[in-house]
Every structure is written in C-alpha cells, then in structure tokens.
Amino acid sequence: MNSDLYKTLILATTLFCCNAAANTLQIKVQDQAASPLANAVIELIAEQPIPQLNQPQISIAQQGLMFVPFVTAAPINSAIEFPNKDKTRHHIYSFSDAKTFEIQLYADTPEQPVIFDRQGIVVLGCNIHDYMQAYIYIGASPLLAVTDGAGTAAFSDLPAGNYQLKLWHPWQKQPQQITSITLTTNTEQQLTLPVEQKALPTAPKRGFGH
Numbered sequence: 001m002n003s004d005l006y007k008t009l010i011l012a013t014t015l016f017c018c019n020a021a022a023n024t025l026q027i028k029v030q031d032q033a034a035s036p037l038a039n040a041v042i043e044l045i046a047e048q049p050i051p052q053l054n055q056p057q058i059s060i061a062q063q064g065l066m067f068v069p070f071v072t073a074a075p076i077n078s079a080i081e082f083p084n085k086d087k088t089r090h091h092i093y094s095f096s097d098a099k100t101f102e103i104q105l106y107a108d109t110p111e112q113p114v115i116f117d118r119q120g121i122v123v124l125g126c127n128i129h130d131y132m133q134a135y136i137y138i139g140a141s142p143l144l145a146v147t148d149g150a151g152t153a154a155f156s157d158l159p160a161g162n163y164q165l166k167l168w169h170p171w172q173k174q175p176q177q178i179t180s181i182t183l184t185t186n187t188e189q190q191l192t193l194p195v196e197q198k199a200l201p202t203a204p205k206r207g208f209g210h
C-alpha cells in the first residue's frame with residue numbers, strides 16, 4: 001500500500017451466499033488495487049432473531065513485542081484476556097472512550113480479563129514499547145469477523161433474512177461503512193464500498209497480518 005494522505009481506497013466486497021443447508025456467508029475485502037485487505041472488521045446486525053452463539057474465550061497476547069492479533073472483534077460485554085508471552089514486561093493501556101484501562105503485566109504473572117461493556121473502538125498501546133498498537137472492535141452484535149491475510153471473512157449457520165453489514169478498518173478515514181444485505185439461499189451478491197483511508201502509520205509492518 002502507498003502512504004498518500006487521505007487516499008481513496010475502494011473496498012470491493014464480494015458476498016457469496018449460501019447453500020441451503022449451511023447458510024454460509026463469505027466476504028472478501030479488497031483495496032483499490034484489488035489486493036486482499038486484512039484486518040477489516042465485518043459486523044452483521046440481524047433484523048430477525050438469531051440463535052444464541054457460544055462465544056469463544058478471546059485473548060490478545062503480547063508476543064514478540066507486539067499485540068497478537070492486530071485487530072480483534074468482540075461482542076459487547078466480552079471478557080478479554082491479555083496474556084504476556086514475552087519474557088519482558090509490558091504495560092498496556094487504552095484511553096479510548098469505549099474502554100479506558102491499564103494493566104501492568106510482568107512476565108510469568110497471570111493476567112486478569114478485562115470486561116468491555118461499551119460499543120466502540122478500543123486502541124491498545126504499551127507504555128514501554130511505543131510502537132506496539134492494536135485495535136479492538138466492540139460490536140453490538142455477536143456476528144463479527146475479521147478478514148484474514150487473504151482478505152476473507154466467513155460466517156456460518158446464518159438464518160435467512162435482512163442484515164445490516166458494517167465494515168470497519170483501522171486506517172479508513174470515515175468511522176464506519178454500513179450497507180444492507182438480504183440473505184436467501186443460493187444467492188450471490190457483489191458490493192463495492194468506497195473507503196477514504198488515512199495516512200498509514202509508520203509502525204513496523206510486523207503484526208499487521210494474521
């Protein structure tokens with residue numbers, strides 16, 4: 001990616017839906033050069049009731065002097081663990097409106113989970129390592145996914161119906177893209193969503209992928 005200020009980035013989002021049995025939705029996010037875009041958050045808000053989901057335990061590690069993963073999506077009221085897998089100390093913090101906290105972590109010290117009880121974006125940093133950065137997207141819906149290195153994210157077992165699709169990326173200029181989709185069996189949709197992207201940060205490239 002280039003670093004031009006406020007360059008317009010076109011996200012081409014391709015939706016493939018569904019087979020009748022599984023109602024799987026696969027989303028592919030691309031930049032304007034048709035390159036896969038990792039670390040984009042997809043949130044689906046259903047207009048109809050959806051089955052209760054078993055949420056996996058979410059953790060964001062400090063490993064190799066970076067946060068892993070770089071972008072995490074979690075539903076509201078999630079308890080997230082921050083294990084320090086390095087031998088060095090980290091002192092992680094957020095000043096974000098969605099969650100303000102800090103944890104002084106020491107190697108080999110058990111971490112405490114943090115409850116994220118407000119919707120929004122949480123930016124993580126480390127007082128000891130200024131270049132360490134990560135993002136947590138706290139969503140109102142449990143239907144959340146983050147695109148992988150191939151720019152893809154997938155949902156399975158979705159009921160047919162109408163959804164709001166929210167698309168967010170840490171470096172986009174506007175806060176959020178929202179579009180409506182209708183899922184029925186054996187349909188295929190293609191969406192192209194324009195995004196203005198901020199100048200890329202100068203942080204190390206490591207840690208931005210999966």
Ligand SMILES: [Cu+2]
Nearest residue numbers: 090126128129
């Ligand atoms: Cu650190």
